[in-house]
Amino acid sequence: MLPNPFPDYISFCLLSVHSTLNQNLHPAEENYLSLVSSPSRKQHYRSGRICAKEALSRLGIKDQPVLRDSDTREPIWPENISGAITHSGNWVAAATGRTTTVSGIGLDLEDMERNINPGISKHVCIREENEWLEELDDLYVDQALKLIFSAKESIFKAFFPSTRIFLHFHDARIFLEDSIFQSSKPESFPNEKQKSQSRVIEFEYLILNREVIRQTGKSRGKGKAQFFESYVLTSVYY
Numbered sequence: 001m002l003p004n005p006f007p008d009y010i011s012f013c014l015l016s017v018h019s020t021l022n023q024n025l026h027p028a029e030e031n032y033l034s035l036v037s038s039p040s041r042k043q044h045y046r047s048g049r050i051c052a053k054e055a056l057s058r059l060g061i062k063d064q065p066v067l068r069d070s071d072t073r074e075p076i077w078p079e080n081i082s083g084a085i086t087h088s089g090n091w092v093a094a095a096t097g098r099t100t101t102v103s104g105i106g107l108d109l110e111d112m113e114r115n116i117n118p119g120i121s122k123h124v125c126i127r128e129e130n131e132w133l134e135e136l137d138d139l140y141v142d143q144a145l146k147l148i149f150s151a152k153e154s155i156f157k158a159f160f161p162s163t164r165i166f167l168h169f170h171d172a173r174i175f176l177e178d179s180i181f182q183s184s185k186p187e188s189f190p191n192e193k194q195k196s197q198s199r200v201i202e203f204e205y206l207i208l209n210r211e212v213i214r215q216t217g218k219s220r221g222k223g224k225a226q227f228f229e230s231y232v233l234t235s236v237y238y
Helices: 027-033 039-057 118-124 128-134 138-163 210-216
Strands: 009-015 080-089 091-098 105-111 174-176 199-207 222-228 230-235
Touching: 009 039, 027 039, 039 080, 039 091, 039 222, 080 138, 091 105, 091 230, 105 138, 118 128, 118 138, 128 138, 128 174, 138 174, 138 210, 138 222, 138 230
Parallel strands: 080 105
Antiparallel strands: 009 091, 080 091, 105 230, 174 199, 199 222, 222 230
């Protein structure tokens, strides 16, 4: 449904959760799954690992489990592999690449129709982002806030594996073009007729955590947001 948001050397997979329900996991993954009690968590864990398996196979890597770190909750990828897994509602996505070509990969799926408290903006956004939100048409504030949230989640996932630093929402700033939210352009986000199609926009980000900048030598970059159905998939890599 969605094109690969990454360069060709990063493999990408998007699957519906329901399409993975009868597929088998690696025995080590099944062992972990037996410890999970929540049906929803079981379903998403299975779907995420099936998606990761497909992404890894496109790199020529087969029969390798992707377990879960019990402390950080991050996926444990095979040696010399970077990757990310995300899931929301009916969908799961995964991306993988070799560490010789990519240092970090971030993915995040969000349901744009999910109800959120607008008050979370003070926790998610820095001052400049909140000022930008205040200038938007009220029609787009909820969607813009969710997009900023998702973009930051992708960034944090991309930088954590190499730095081991848990970034907070105020450790990054997201830049979005005003034009994509202008009320004179209602096509900015998918409407009912457009939900079967995907739309892609780019965003820029600025890292505000000095230690991450010191370790990676990277302070800014770009990412993508792909809209489909009621969801947005954000992605970054470095």
